[in-house]
Amino acid sequence: AVRVGTRHVEASLQSYAHVKFEDPDRAPGPRMAAAQRAAIAGFHQTGDGRWMYIHPGFAHNTESLLELFGHPSNEDESRQVVASWEAPQLEREIMRRGLCSAMVRDPEEWDASPMGRILNARPVVEIIQVGDADPRPAGAGPRPLTDYKVLDLTRVLAGPTCARTLASYGARVIRISAQDLPHVPLFVAETGLGKRSAHIDLKSDSGRSKMRELIGEADVFSQGYRTGALERQGFGVADVVREKPGIVYISINCYGHEGPWRSVPGWEQLAQTVTGMASLHGNYHNDGRPELQPAAVTDYTTGYLAAYGALAALLRQREQGGSYWVRVSLARTGVWMRGLGLREATTYRPFDDEEIRSYRAVAQTEWGAMHHLRPAVELSNTEVLWKQPPVSLGSHAPAFTG
Structure with missing residues (x-):
């Protein structure tokens, strides 16, 4: 039997907000606390009366946006600068620079747009057979994914949530990052449950060789890079399937894997902004x-949907053979969630500390005791839990054991 507590699920869409460290002084710090970043982030009205969501992203992106806007020092200056633009023009310029921000659209405008029509025509979770391979026999372990190995090349929330979910069913997961990539420390801890963590430099010959070695052992390869980025390093879906027939390759991004925005970077807030979620909620x-x-509704939900796609693809592989490509995106998830409708505000019941405590477990980490939400799914015959505490990035050698 499978049991899922709906209130527990609801809390899981704010999962990072419910993490508590017994010693706050040792807790992972925030991403950054620059006053200029805070001044420019959020919804701003443009000169044509429309709205933009300005997302500074990581530090290097923040500096580029501040340069575009003339380094406003406070919210009033930020509002004035954004108001000097028309929204479509500003969105195009920001995207041209490879930065993250988007114009607010209502549902009808998104659905009628070229990108909206392309994305909305795709399934919420795509599972595409991309090669032939013999079926992999079922494992003999006590948990559903005991004998499976997962490479997690993702960061922030959606992708790491996918791999963390697979770890909760017993998969051996190693999170691969690079020393020069920025991260959100709290998210690293919250989504690092059940994972090893290693650094690999894919720009080096030795790093690429090590990655191919790990792919040879892996059953799942999950990545959240911009479309085309890993292909240039030799680790696109065709490359990985050729290296390991029978593997499940997961691609997670903001705006989908086809169409004019397939390579545009994005975040949770922007998926809500473009698909009409922010417009509906504001109205x-x-x-x-x-x-x-x-809540981070499209991030966490996309992560869970990606894990669902991985499980479905692994089952299909076991029964029929083949190699599979699972594709999900924050925006497609947003459209799906938007279609579920809005709940009356009077029916919402906030969480209190006692209820959240009932959903928590404790992990002993390098940052001290970390109280975190347990998985919301319970299985009658097998455990759903994380047996390894989160660690700092790069804490292990790039290997599934050791």
């Missing part, structure tokens, strides 16, 4: 001013 709660959902 309902905020007198028409766009407003985000009070």
